[in-house]
Amino acid sequence: MRSGSGNHTLTWFKGFITALAVLLAVTWSVGIQPAEAKAAIKSSVSKVKVGGRTFTVQTVSVPKGTPVTLGLAKRQVGQTEAFTSIVKNYHAEAAINGAFFNAYGGPADPYGTLILQGRVAHFGGYGTTIGFLKDGTALMSSLYHSLTGKVTDDKGNSLGWYAVFMNRTPADGASTIIKYTPDRGSRVGFTGGIAVTIVNGKVTKKEVNANSLIPKDGYVLVFTGTEKKSSDRFHVGNSVEEKLVYKDAKGNSIPWENVVTAVGAGPRLVHDGRVELNAKAEGFNDPKILTSAAARSGIAIMPDGSVLLATVQGATMQQWAAIMKALGAKQAMNLDGGASSALYAGGKVLTQAGRPLSNVLVFGSNVK
Template identity: 35%
Template sequence: MMKLKFIVLITIILLNLNIININSQKIFYGYIKNGRFLVPLRGVFEEFGAKVYWDDSNKSIKIILDDVQIFMIINYKYAMVNENVYILDVPPEINNGRTYIPLRFVAESIGAKVEWYDKGMFAYIKYRDIEIIVKEASNESLKISIENKKVLGYSINLVKIPYEVLIQLIPRVVLAQNKISGRESFKSIINRTNPVVAINGAFFNANNEPPDPNEPYGFFMNDGVLFHINRNRSVLGFNHEMITKIDRINVKFTGYVEVDGFDQPQKFYINRINHTPDINDVVIYTKEWGKNLIADNYPVIYVSNNIIKYIYWGGSIEIPDNGYLILMKGEYIYSNDISRFKVGNKIWYEIEFSDINGNLLDPFWNDIFCAIGCGPALVLNGKVDCKPELEGFDNVKITTNAGQRSAIGITKDRTLLLVTVSNVTIYKLAEIMKSLDAYYAMNLDGGASSALYVNGKYITMPGRDLNNVLIFIRK
């Protein structure tokens, strides 16, 4: 009882002294310029639930949270909050290829509380029940090890990120040219995103062949939003605590629309997201696809804030910032009954993950905020589990031949492993990852796509432009 009273007394004293335990809060990093804290565009405000949009054509930023919209332009000292114009002490800017915005202005515009603590040299921000700390980025290098070593007779490049470092980073899937079908050099992607670590991602149509030139064959999620899928293949996911797992995953979309004359919303079929459509298909298109969708002579439902705003038949249609397009093609125009969809009605879709046998997955997958899928799996639950054919791979470059390969894995103590290696089969790669104590491991795109970068050093350079890259940036 005396111990409990002592703890309560200390807690009351700390609260009265207004002392914050920064080790108990999520920490992000920025820098101070002219007395104002600048923080990375993504991270801090996405933590509060804001949607962040970047328009590369005019270097503009839009941040939306509930009924607040903030609009800023790089190096421009005027900002808009809804319909009001404000003068900024320090405008947003690009530093080392990364976009930074004024912390206090944006935080207070969305209704967050901001306090500066001189003693600890950090800012404390609270929005509703979410609390974070922003510190000035240290020049001290993160403790990430880089090795070139022999494993099972193969010379490998190995990057190890211990969990205590991993939780200071944010993973993101970066699309070349910020669109699904883009191609961009690895160096260009590194220069504009300024990551701590980067590795090439999922397979893509590198031969630029129709019907889907440059399109990826991967599963992509950022900020909890799924924007590309593959089915029945391996996916690596990160939750907000940077705990990671790999599973073979299937994805099911179910669309819902409110229909006049029905008490309950009516279901409709959706197949994929951000893919070139097949002859018979239903595809969702988001901003990751690009600015516009060329629809030919097929119906396209324009959705903004979960409301049907327009229904188009063909043409070039702009993809909305706060929504998406749904294209129906072939037999699904009739089976989904396009006549049910009316302007002004509510519409939405839900996503369900399962394993390749249709069983529900571990609840972990309900909480992921970033994911990348490629495959095949190499190690699952501490055992070599490499079954390319089970995941639908039949190309001998993947199933049989030796070649340049990249892989990602996680040890039981949550250390992240990034590996590139030459002249190895997929099965030998699985053995290599197991010998590195990987509890989970997955193959990434290889051959001329194999690429690895750490702290300013290019460890492995690809032989071609890439479509997608997995990066890790400072919080």
């Protein structure tokens, strides 16, 4: 009896093991598999030899699809703030300084294109811009803007209008038209010119600009110098329409309407895996860009769609382009540098900015 019972138990156990093996095989085949580890932001130091010289490059690799936004100093265009403060305020897991800005007296207005949460916050008129779609796909291109519209009276008569700049202080004596949105803050930030306030597509106010209020659900157009006469076509109660078109350097329309985050700087360093550098053609004339060696910050799109953030000390732009190519960049561009060069990842500052900054690209699961 005992021997028979033992054989029965052994047979049952072997059958159980066989059934379990089949179940595991079926489970694996239908896709119920162990979850793969999520790609993480990683920092490293690379030694790159260019032209007989070895450069130490601090890099941060950001997986494709990582949420990204534009961190504005004090959450306004035209302000400055410590790099570490911006990183903290936006809950960044990785960050790098962004567009050039006026750091030498006067308003700290940026120079490049800025887009955040799908809104254009500043127009750039030169260089190269990196943009991100909602799914994290990165684009890189020369980028220009055309902002036009029409104003219509109660009789149906319409006249056209346009704006040259957005959210910046005009130069003294300038004749221009500038649009101000809530990304500038609560007020336009200067006095003079004629201010036209538009709320929900209607002109609600027209006045001499005395640092006019910017409505949260609208914008202000300010006309200065000889362009003041262009404000004559706007009257309280008129309907106002606007149209923003993205263009490349040749004036052709390009599909950037779905870009949710962007920073413009430049020049372009790498295009489709090859060094491509023509700073003068992109509108740069400063020797700091054309010939000098300096601290550099840059951003690259890698062949797998991930993004590489990088900083280096004492490189010319030609060396910087060669370094980015050596790091494997498919597309790459320069960002603001010198004392603005800054990099953060892994809970610590990897490259410390030498001055307060205007804007920062911030990455991480909780950026906001």
